[in-house]
């Protein structure tokens with residue numbers, strides 16, 4: 001509707017009172033937490049808070065912010081106020097976190113399962129093939145590290161028709177917002193507290209979010225297990241990164257709370273400056289590294305040449321703790337999510353029937369596309385494409401196919417023949433409840449009809465048979481306009497948000 005997309009005001013500080021009144025009337029019946037007039041007054045306060053608390057991204061297009069540190073600076077796109085989420089659904093997602101952490105670890109150890117599940121996919125997808133071939137190389141040479149570090153984010157949407165909490169995907173590499181996730185929760189707690197005297201809002205409904213501390217703790221525990229006091233944590237980054245401050249928040253907490261050095265290198269720099277000592281230790285530019293934390297390496301674009309693949313292999317071969325290891329990375333493939341959903345497969349990894357049942361409860365409909373048994377679901381998806389999402393083995397947003405395009409893409413793939421279909425999975429499309437939110441971008445807000453995706457961060461540290469840490473570290477809500485298919489914040493579709501428990 002025009003209402004949903006209309007920009008309420010171009011500048012946070014210069015809206016006319018006539019415009020305010022009009023908005024108040026139009027939104028009176030909507031689900032917004034406060035009327036537009038209140039929101040309008042709150043925006044400048046939110047922006048000041050953002051500036052004071054490092055709620056920023058490196059935005060190349062903001063020329064006036066200068067060239068240091070090379071990518072400019074702008075406030076994070078955010079939802080002015082938190083978005084209502086049922087407290088029961090939130091609790092359910094939090095409960096699932098340690099179960100998924102454990103599942104990732106178990107699946108990562110089943111070589112035959114990983115290889116079989118991805119056997120067809122690798123024929124159709126070069127990137128998956130490349131990761132699998134590195135996995136085989138490492139297995140052949142012998143895995144040199146028993147310490148395992150998992151920093152994951154499981155994402156959910158609430159299906160409006162059934163009320164079910166359904167998992168969108170499980171991320172095992174380079175999960176975004178362990179830094180800014182805490183900051184947006186703090187912002188919302190602050191703003192809701194400000195509104196408590198004049199509205200019915202209650203700041204205790206904005207859950208505390210200590211994800212930055214949680215991930216810092218996990219990194220420090222892996223570092224401690226490795227046992228080299230002079231070693232650093234290596235953050236593998238992209239050359240230029242919009243979301244760099246999210247990463248710096250985490251580095252900063254690691255340094256502040258644990259006194260551990262964190263260095264940042266691109267894959268190309270690791271290649272140029274890295275080596276492995278005779279006893280397997282990773283050394284970058286003279287600095288011993290005991291933990292490698294990837295915020296890069298999840299997309300083919302991160303490997304423009306063989307150099308980057310060699311760097312990844314070098315790190316994988318070393319005794320450093322990798323977050324993720326190549327096997328943890330593979331467990332996060334969408335194909336693995338779909339295979340685990342097949343009857344009896346999840347249950348092979350989770351012998352406890354109750355645990356398996358609670359995990360399965362959040363599985364949406366998922367279908368593989370290879371083999372004769374997939375013909376009927378493909379026909380259904382071509383007839384009713386709006387009920388499905390078509391997903392390749394990619395991360396980072398912007399890669400899926402929705403709506404009518406699902407039908408045309410499937411038709412194309414069938415016509416092309418060969419293994420092409422095996423690169424994809426089909427997923428039931430989830431339709432979440434629509435709220436009215438005030439989205440703040442580039443200093444201006446607009447009232448929008450929105451849907452939200454809840455992410456729960458999980459941290460897992462294990463050394464051989466000893467589980468050192470398995471916990472839920474915090475959460476993140478991402479909110480987007482309801483008519484948009486995709487959801488990433490960095491890819492420009494969504495804004496950062498936090499839950500308001502209802």
Ligand code: ADP
Pocket residue numbers: 155168169364389391394395396397398399400427428429430431453485486487488
């Ligand atoms: P990526 O690894 O690129 O983040 P996702 O599977 O999370 O891939 O898909 C990207 C976005 O697409 C999600 O954040 C969500 O907004 C939307 N999306 C994905 N799967 C579904 C689904 N089954 N139903 C509705 N929206 C979906």
Ligand code: MG
Pocket residue numbers: 155169397
């Ligand atoms: Mg995602």
Ligand code: MG
Pocket residue numbers: 169170171394395396
């Ligand atoms: Mg993902």
